[in-house]
Amino acid sequence: MVILGIESSCDETAVAIVRDGRELVSNVVASSMDQHVIYGGVVPEIAARSHIEVIIPTVDEALRQADMTWDDIDGIAVTYGAGLGGSLLIGVVTARTLALTFGKPLYPVNHVEAHVYANFLTVSDVPAVSARSEQPAFPMLAIIVSGGHSQLALFQDHGTYELLGQTQDDAIGEAFDKVAKILGLPYPGGPSIAKAAQEGDAYAYSLPKAKMSGEYDFSFSGLKTAVLRLAQQLIGEDFTFPSFKLAERLTEKQKVDIAASFQRIAIETIVGKALLAYERYAPASVVIAGGVAASQELRRQLLESLPSPIEFPDFKLCTDNGAMVATRACFPLKTADPFSLDINPNLSM
Ligand code: KG4
Ligand code: ZN
Numbered sequence: 437m438v439i440l441g442i443e444s445s446c447d448e449t450a451v452a453i454v455r456d457g458r459e460l461v462s463n464v465v466a467s468s469m470d471q472h473v474i475y476g477g478v479v480p481e482i483a484a485r486s487h488i489e490v491i492i493p494t495v496d497e498a499l500r501q502a503d504m505t506w507d508d509i510d511g512i513a514v515t516y517g518a519g520l521g522g523s524l525l526i527g528v529v530t531a532r533t534l535a536l537t538f539g540k541p542l543y544p545v546n547h548v549e550a551h552v553y554a555n556f557l558t559v560s561d562v563p564a565v566s567a568r569s570e571q572p573a574f575p576m577l578a579i580i581v582s583g584g585h586s587q588l589a590l591f592q593d594h595g596t597y598e599l600l601g602q603t604q605d606d607a608i609g610e611a612f613d614k615v616a617k618i619l620g621l622p623y624p625g626g627p628s629i630a631k632a633a634q635e636g637d638a639y640a641y642s643l644p645k646a647k648m649s650g651e652y653d654f655s656f657s658g659l660k661t662a663v664l665r666l667a668q669q670l671i672g673e674d675f676t677f678p679s680f681k682l683a684e685r686l687t688e689k690q691k692v693d694i695a696a697s698f699q700r701i702a703i704e705t706i707v708g709k710a711l712l713a714y715e716r717y718a719p720a721s722v723v724i725a726g727g728v729a730a731s732q733e734l735r736r737q738l739l740e741s742l743p744s745p746i747e748f749p750d751f752k753l754c755t756d757n758g759a760m761v762a763t764r765a766c767f768p769l770k771t772a773d774p775f776s777l778d779i780n781p782n783l784s785m
Contacts, residue, residue: 437510440498440534441762442491444527445519445547446583447472447483449490451498452758453509457766459559460567462501463752463759466490469624476623477613484522491530498758501562506538513543513765515550516772517783518584524779535774543765544772547756548585548785551725552578553763554753565759568747572721579710581734582726583609583624586706588652588713589785594767599785600713601652608702609728611656615663615698619691620683626728629695633733636689636696641666643701645708652709656702663698699733707737714742722746730754 438461443450452463468486472478499505514531517524535542560567578597580587586603606614609626616625621632643662646655668677671685683691714722722742728734730751738746753759 437766438504438508439511439513439543439762439765440495440509441513441545441758441760441765442495442527442531443515443547443550443756443758443761444487444491444523445515445517446523446756447478447486448756449487449494450756450758451494452762453498453502453504454557454759454762454766457553457556457763458571459561460557460565460759461504461561462498463562463565463757464494464497464501465752465757466494473623476617478520480520480522483520484526487523487526491526495530495534506540509538509540511541511543511765513545513761514777515547515761516544516777517780518547519781521779521781524781528777528779532774532777541771542774542777543769544777545761545764545769546783546785548580548582548587548726550760550764551580551582552589552591552723553767554725554749554757554760555723555747556763557753557759560750565752566750568749570747572723574721575717575719576721576723577710577713577717577719579706579722579724579729580726581608581706581724581728583607583613585726586654586656587785588709590713590717590719595769597785601650601654601709604648604650604653604655605657606655606660608654608656608706609726611660611702612699612728614660615695618664618667618679618682619686619695621691621695624727626731629699630731630733632692632695633699636692636694638696638700640693641697643697645701645705652713654705654709656705659698659702659705663694666694699731703731703733703737706734707741710738711741714744724748725754727755
C-alpha cells in the first residue's frame, strides 16, 4: 500500500510518500518559518497564505522525488486536526480535491497520533533521512512532546490507546519558546535554548517542579514564570519589570546558565513521569514523538534513566512532516468522505 501524506497544521507545508507503513519513499518539507521569526512566533495568516502558495508544488515534488505518478498512489492521508484553522483548511481542501480528482480513498489523520508514527518507518529511500531498525512493539509507551502537546499515552494497538497523563497548562515546546523569548533567543525556542545551554551550567539555578494531582500529568507554566521571576531578581528588579526588556539587562553568562537550568528541569519533568509509567505498565517499547523529541538533552536523560534500550526517530521526522501522516494511514484507519471532511482545530487524542 502506497500512501501520499499531507501535513499543513502549522507553518510547515509537508508532503511525503510511504509504502506499507515502513518505507519512506519521498519526503518534502517547505517551511514558512523564516517569515515568522521576526514576530517571535507563527503568524496564522502568514502561514495559511504560504500553504496556498506552495502546497501544489510540494505535492508535485514528492511525486517527482519518488519517481511516481498518481497511478502508483493507493490513498491520500491528511492532517485534519489539531492545528491552526486556516493552515489545516488548505491541506484538507487540497487532499479532498486530489482524492476526488484521482479517485483515491481519503484518510483523516490526527496530528498528535501521526507524530507517534514517525517511529514506524524502518526503511528510508530519502538520503537525508534515516529510519529505525525495527518497528516498535505493543504495548508501546509514547512520550509526546511538541509545541502544542505534552502527553504520555499507552498504545495497546494501532488506534487503541489510553491517555495516561498530559500537561495541565502549557506544552513543553511552548515553554521552550516562551523562555527563549525572555532570554532574547530566536524562535523557535527549542533549538536556540539547546544551543545556549551547551555553554551554560545546568545546575547554576534551582527551578521548581510542579506537584500535580494526576500521577502522570505535568505543568510547565509555573516553570516559565519561575524563569521570569529569576531573571527579574538577577537584574535587581521586582515582578513588575516587563519580560521583553529583560534580555538586554541579563549578562551572557546568566542567559546561558538560565537556558541550561531550565532545559534540564523541563526535560527531567517529562522523563520522571515517563519512568513512573514505564515501571507501572512495563511496555514492550518506548517511543518519543513531536518537535521536542529532537532535544539531545531529552535523548540523553532517557538513555540514562530508562532501563530498556530506546531507538529515536531521525531529527527530520520529529518536527512536522508528511511522512508521519502517511505512515499512520498505512495502518487500520476509517476513510473520510472527500465531499465533506472538515477540519478540527481542537481535535484531542
Ligand atoms: O511538533 P512540532 O514541530 O510542532 C507542533 O506540532 O507543535 O514542535 C515544535 C516545537 C517548538 O516548540 C520547538 O521549540 C520545539 O518543538 N523544538 C525543540 C527542539 N527542536 C524543536 N524543543 C527542544 N529541543 C529541541 N532541540
Ligand atoms: Zn507537530
